[in-house]
Amino acid sequence: MATRGLIGRMTRDGFEAVYHHWDSYPSGLGATLYQLYHGYFQQNLPVMLRVLIDEHRAGWSNITGTDFSKVPGFSEEEDRPGCYCHGDRDEPARVLITMQGDTLGAQYAYALDESRHTMHVFAWQATGEVWEEMAVVDLDGPEPEWERLDERGVSP
Template identity: 30%
Template sequence: MSIRSIIARPTPDGYAGRYVHSHGHPSQRVPILLTSVQGHFAGNTEAAARYYLDEHPAGWSRLGAAFTTPLGPVALGPDSNQCYCHGTWDDGPNLLTQDDVDPLWHEWIYLMRADGLQIIRTDWRKCTQADWASHLLPWTTHPTAPLPATLR
């Protein structure tokens, strides 16, 4: 079963982002996001957010660490990025905000902040989003560093 997530950026009212269908658990998502920001985007979190959120407005089937392979619905390798807006899918924009999050469909939220990657674990048993578990990892965190216990 896919672990679904949202990758987002902060907004004045909360956050806004895109759906990612597969591999949403922190053990898979955190190394990819840290590696992409530290490597491909050379520490520029805004450039990374533009790529993930603005240049691919329909969202993602999966995220990978390979930025040299073409995008689209056909898997070109285990590290390829697959978006819903390029190739034969050609889906329209799908913006998700804090008002759209459903813990049954979006198990994790990855908030790309200037000071780090905020990882939020959604929980349908909690009454409000303020009660959901959250952890901030600095962008300088090594991609293979052990995750905090709350994220395992």
């Protein structure tokens, strides 16, 4: 089953984000974002946010376990970053998802702060219908224990 999430940037009012469909729990999408920052994007957060948010505004099927040296696009290739706007899909850009708006069924949100080099990890608490901040990850610090964040995760 899909674990839906959001990839966003911090704003004054919370975040603005695109959708991400598969494996969006912390040890999936959270770890992937941290590792992309240190790997493919070489700690260049402006470029990373431009690629992950601005250039693929229809959102993502999956980026976990993919290879960003391949051109993103929806395809059968499992290690190609899969978006909904390129490759075999050409869906139009969507309005960015805000912290106050419709979540599209997302359970987790990862919002990157370009000036502070942090990643805010939010879990959707369905009972209170609020985003709860689980962690603020220092992107330049040691890698968090993602599985522990998975356990704290989403309330039943």
